[in-house]
Amino acid sequence: MDVLIVEDDALHRAFLNEAVRAALPECGQVIEAENGLKGEAQARASRAEHVVMDLQMNERNGIEAARTIWRERPDTKILFWSNYSDEAYVRGVARIVPEGATYGYVLKSASEERLKLALRSVFVESQCVIDREVRGIQQKSFGNSPGLTDAEYEILVDVAVGLTDKAIAQRKHLSLRSVQNRLQQLYEKLDVYETPGQGSEGWFNLRTRAVAVALSRKVLNASAIERAERDLRQSAGI
Amino acid sequence: MDVLIVEDDALHRAFLNEAVRAALPECGQVIEAENGLKGEAQARASRAEHVVMDLQMNERNGIEAARTIWRERPDTKILFWSNYSDEAYVRGVARIVPEGATYGYVLKSASEERLKLALRSVFVESQCVIDREVRGIQQKSFGNSPGLTDAEYEILVDVAVGLTDKAIAQRKHLSLRSVQNRLQQLYEKLDVYETPGQGSEGWFNLRTRAVAVALSRKVLNASAIERAERDLRQSAGI
DNA sequence: GCAATATCTGCGGGTTCCCGCAAGACTTGA
DNA sequence: TCAAGTCTTGCGGGAACCCGCAGATATTGC
Structure with a gap:
């Protein structure tokens, strides 16, 4: 059970690595990639079925990387870990999730506990975990904000x-x-x-x-x- | 010689704190604020003359926070520490720097060495330090990109x-x-x-x-x- | 001082945008 | 089946946009 981490910030990458090892002591290799492009390549090479993915990256952002990864192996489990809960990102992710794929969406501001829990839920239990705040945006018309068709x-x-x-x-x-x-x-x-x-x-x-x-x-x-x-x-x- | 850190990401905040203490062993208190608004308040309360500031923050971004801080105390030394070298940010910063103020602009992707060096240069030597990449944007018309008037x-x-x-x-x-x-x-x-x-x-x-x-x-x-x-x-x- | 250059300004007109009005086409539900 | 609602389409027109042309007004360099 290998895990691929795609994240451009070195600090966050190290933090994730540690969190993954702590949350999933039974896991095998933990591979790192520093942008979406390399992430895709690593996913292809390592055949990892578990990915932790940042959304905002330079070379190729998380949504696009996830799309190509899922296109090649739709059963890959992806946990998105992002700074923002912008409607644009949430929509972007929702738009590319394949039928029946398991994924998660956790904000970086969440506690380490929540992150580890999400890691186990998504990767081990194959259960979708979407952050509260993000959920609120998915079922639109939250607050006085629009909620576009x-x-x-x-x-x-x-x-x-x-x-x-x-x-x-x-x-x-x-x-x-x-x-x-x-x-x-x-x-x-x-x-x-x-x-x-x-x-x-x-x-x-x-x-x-x-x-x-x-x-x-x-x-x-x-x-x-x-x-x-x-x-x-x-x-x-x- | 107190230092105020304004940065919304907890990991980066901790990293900065450590870097500041390492680069400036002679410094006094190191105060932290987790967004621009609190940063302004802390700057006012603590009367810190040295600030490390992230640019992209939720409550109030670094440019606006820096503007109000400089408006109140134009001799404050501010080191901007940002993920991006967008022309928009660079322009935004250049627009608000008071006459003769000392500041720096370092990218988060820079090495720890560069960061520490910049900390000493700006805070101790009162010398402006602008990252190479950022500099390239300041003196516009770089590459085939526009370079707007x-x-x-x-x-x-x-x-x-x-x-x-x-x-x-x-x-x-x-x-x-x-x-x-x-x-x-x-x-x-x-x-x-x-x-x-x-x-x-x-x-x-x-x-x-x-x-x-x-x-x-x-x-x-x-x-x-x-x-x-x-x-x-x-x-x-x- | 005097060209050369750059900007500002008005005029005119072709195109696009914004939208009220109203007639069809579609779904929904009693 | 019929009514109510939503979505689509056409028409028409006033306003805004985009821009060529040309004269007026700085600004610059020699």
Whole structure:
């Protein structure tokens, strides 16, 4: 029972290594990789079925690395260990989990106890463990925050990478007007008006404003946009 | 000679504490704060003149915390210790350094040696120490990356928070056409066209596209947008 | 002082965005 | 089956965006 650790921060990597050995004394090798790319390679080479994965990494982020790992071996058990509970990350992970795969999502701010427990639950018991806070985001509409539909989220992403209405319509096989309808919906959900307070008028360009709001609400983040961009290039740029 | 550590990650905080004590055996108390807000309070309370500051934090990020600390005591020596060398962060720091203040900027990926050296240089020798990689960004136009003018950067930020051309013109006391000129300039610098490859036409909305490109190029980041938004509310929302 | 360069400004117009209105197409449930 | 709701599509128009053109206004270097 080998364990692969994919984490770019040296301190955290060492900490994880120790935590893994403590939580799983029966485990075999503990392999380390310092970015997503090397993580993929190591997973392939070592055939480890247990992975602890950071999400925010330079070379290739955790979501993409996990996707390729799962594509090659869908029964791999992956525990995501991340600083953030951004909606964008949570969505990103949920989007790539294969049918019936076991995984976990623990925040770095969690106690060492929680981490070790999650390690055992996911790797030994094959049980999914999702952090409270993250769970709250999965079953959206938490607090007064939006809770976007998948359709709304998708159009948000398309807008954020910079596509025009027409281009989106074409990509999604919709009419121009439908795209604009969804946009209006999105604006409403994100609480985006053309004017900030009262009085004056015409302060905001709704399109870019929506992106700004989504970013500050953590519905979107830069890596989600980059992912979308790659998908775009791949599907249209051929 | 007390030292204040402002860092939200517990592991890094402990590591820093140890590094400070090792590099500055003559130092007095080492105080810790786990976010920008508490950091400001601690700086005020402890009257520490030496601060090690993380940049990316939840409650209040390092740039804002540093700004208020420097506003109260401009002779405070601050060593920024960050994961990233995003142009957005580098600009953010450069923007708030008071005349003649001594500070440093070290990446977390640097060796422990470099960190300790920087600690001594900044705190004892009152010498500014900026990491190589960061330096490269300060004196812009590195690689094929843009290297935006201040004017271009400012309009980029305004666009990114979602303002219309008219609103920007008003804020900046410019004519509408001038704003659009700067925008054109910006589009050119960021290499933003309305069409991605060849053939087809009208794929991109330049305005949002520019934001997307700036984000993925790390010229902008979410916290820079949030900062701009706060400034906006303050100046216009009164 | 005087060109050369860079910026600011107004005008005009083609395109896109934003959206109210209203008629079809689809799902849902009684 | 019919009604209510949601989603889609077309039309039309006012506003905003993007930009070429050209004159006015600094700023710079010699």
